[in-house]
Amino acid sequence: MRYLPHTRQDIDQMLAVTGHADLNQLFETIPDSAKTKTALTLPEALSEWDLNTEMEELASKNAACGSYTCLMGAGSYDHHIPAIVPYLISRSEFMTAYTPYQPEVSQGTLQGIYEFQTMITALLDMDIATASHYDGGTALAECALIALNKSKKANKIAVSSLIHPAHRQIMKTYLNPSEYEMVEIPADENGLTDVAAFNAMDDIAGVAVQSPNFFGNIEDLGSFRAGADEKKCLLIASFTEALAHGVLKSPGRFGADLVAGEGQSLGMTKSFGGPGLGLLAGTKKLMRNLPGRFVGKTTDSNGQRGYVLTLATREQHIRREKASSNICSNNGLNAMTAAIYMASAGKNGIREIAQLNHDKAVYLKNKLVNAGFKSVFSGPFFNEFVVKAPSGFADKRRELAQKHNLYAGIPLESYYPDMTNHYLFCATETVSRHAMDLLAKEVQ
Amino acid sequence: MKSIEELNFPSDVKYTDDHEWAKVEGDLVSVGISDYAQDQLGEIVFVEMPEIGDTFGQGDEFGSVESVKAVSEIFLPIGGEIVEVNSELEDAPELVNTNCYDKGWLVKIKPDDLSEMDNLKDQAAYLEMLKG
């Protein structure tokens, strides 16, 4: 096996030092009764070329080939990834390094993550950002826990029913063993979270609102800030499309206390939903309540600039059972990916791409409406929107995928049972006008 | 870390077994951690404080003191209401290292029952415990 370097002679020499007769004897402390009786029943080892064949066979059975047109979003977005992003991130020094616990030989990871934290605070207009979390949904669940643990009296978290359904489900899972309760704020007829319904709630430790929301609509976070002030609870802003912040008013400008979101759009492949990038940001006041790692700037013993993991006393390995979260990793390589992407796009590039996403989505929506789809909500959206399809579209949709490799929207009925024939469409900068025109023609 | 002889234990405060000190000042009692405690913890980077108005019983945990890689809970030597917290420690937690009995005080409390002070150790008894 090419990963195992030991020659017969090496093994003999080493066994002579350890005083064992053979490799099996190394396991002498394991009682015989505990040892397994049968060899592992696994496929026989493959050569690299056989592996390639097997893996391509599997890969080719997924909808993701050369001319693939992806009009689906809902938390996983098809964006252009500049060649330098995968190229730089594949460097062994980033890919095969451990967590930077030995800062003297981890300055690359540390400075890169520090820059990531800085750029995320710029993108969201927040005081601080962590070194990242698993994904947007788990980051949001952590925010709920922060609000609930911080509040001395209230034990409910108010959650917009237009937050990504999976994110709400994760929060429910996390809160299940606790005494805390999650209450949903209904949607109004405009596809926005009903702020009046929130204002009527009590015993609330925090309110979570996603913008753009799951329907793609842009929420007025300002009205929730006002409601949260009234209740003296925390405002948690969430998002699934990080690029929206290239153009839309940021959660920090609305006065969010905590922000949780998904950063996959910042240079990561969709990769069947993971690994993505959990973004977690907050006000300075909440610095010691945020879970996970932080990189901070300091100096070395010669006064040179350097970076270290810091504020570790919040974390599980020190605070043990008193830690507020058990997380002990970050999606470091993905955070580095986002840093490379944001540095490449820069201030003007990210604005331009964000605007282009919106342009394409508006074009697609108009085309679909002209082709007989019904516009469901009339308010502003970013790159996703809901339409009601003519009956029979479900079959047409399958045919479009099979014939044209075009994936047209995500059916909403399984998330919101009264939304039969409603579809969530997404158009990003990768979608050509030609593909959108083709879709419109096919569904006419 | 220093030896007991090198550390300072004034006689006008009383001590707990958990290495806090308490000192009666008029109607109030000032609370901090002893020279031994700060020396054991090493360089203190953060003090987690209660809020003014919080009430605790004698021996209740009321906050924590952090060094780079350790957290120690701190316990109230005498029950009562927190009336003041040392806000200077927010920007200068090192005061707990350099001046643990004066500038590095943690909180002031309005005691429920001043006689609880009698349960604490005086300088001699505390030193005896440390030398154990």
Place this chain on the structure above:
Amino acid sequence: MTKPGTSGLIFNEPELWEKSREGRCGISVPRSDVPRAAFDPALTNDAPELPQLSELDVVRHFTRLSQWNFCIDSGMYPLGSCTMKYNPKTNEVQAARTGFAAAHPLAGDLFSQGALKLMYKLEQMLGEITGFPAVTLQPAAGAHGELTGMLIIHAWHAKQGKQRSKILVPDTAHGTNPASATLCGYQSVNIKSGPDGILEPDTVAEAMDEDTAGIMITNPNTLGLFEENIKEICDIVHAKGGLVYGDGANMNAVMGIIKPGELGIDVLHLNLHKTFSTPHGGGGPGSGPVAVVEDLIPFLPVPKVQKENDTYSFITDCPDTIGRMHTFYGHFGVMVKAFAYILSMGGDGLKRASQLAVLNANYIKESLKTTLDLPYDRPCMHECVFTDKTVQEHHISTMDMAKRLLDYGFHPPTVYFPLVVDAAFMVEPTETESKDDIDQFIEAVKAIVKEAASNPEKLKSAPHLPKVTRLDEVTAARKPCLKG
């Protein structure tokens, strides 16, 4: 001796925004083929203040940064408990295939058969390796798997009609264990390992009662020792109606030797980024699948992968499930790499990997036990734990030795963990290190211990070769500067 570490030319590099110049941009923005659709200005901000750089600026910046990192591809990482084995490059090629990397998670079962089949087969293979009938791949990391496992235990007790309040955690457990238990509302009860560094059944029997939900055991434990009484301990816990949580972080020692599912463990998490060779990426992403016994299958998170005839699908209709743990299905990209690794190794290869990992660790233990203090001198599994006792007389600590190793070209072992040993120096070589490299490491440690006597100052001020010297962590924590 020839040591791998030396000095060489690396480059200074400022923070990104110090290089920024108004008007530069490092990406090409596609030419628009649709009309502009302006936003109502009330909805927008100014563009976020990201740095403005050319493509080459970005390439140089991150290339220079990368050169300040130690990594497996440059040298040995004997980090105890972390299993820093070689990360095969073919795995990266497999995960980057368009069919995987560009797959949308909501394309629907019909258009995701390849991904579903891969997940299904990986679940089966991990089940075979661990001896459990079912596995979920959803947890995003080891700690996330641990939380998933504990939620399953919590849900099982709830279903029995009586929730319990405590959980037993040995002093040799991973630090995450108590934190995970707390999230499930369980109070951790710390129990001590015996004089041999392993748990004794009597200690468990004494602590276990009918208000205790179970026990969390790491086996092999963090001292690198096999918990020999595991079966008896499981029986004790089961007799009181509790469940046994197995932390499989150290599975790399025992593949093909034991199957945790055959020993009485009820729930086990694995770390694909340890045992199954996926890269650590400077802190993540990992993947922490969880395996369970038959009775616990109904509680696994959803969605689950199901196979009917030759068709695969996701199912969510599971009334007793703990719910969802990840937005989609977990870190699929990491799963592809672990799957490719298992296929490349085969069953015999995995067993061989464990044997050689244990051989390497025992070889180091025997070679260094007269140089360093070895508190538990017993046959070890994949790692061994030393202390700084033999150098204390020169006022040299584990930290000083660790930092000096950097100058020799080795990443330090795990230090000051496990907590049950004072000033631990915990070495896990893994199976992918050759005898030659291990001999170099042994020589380096011996040379450092000699230096401790002859030139202690050299150790205290180490490391000398890296770009920066020891960093001021106190100021970093006192006056946190978390952004530029």
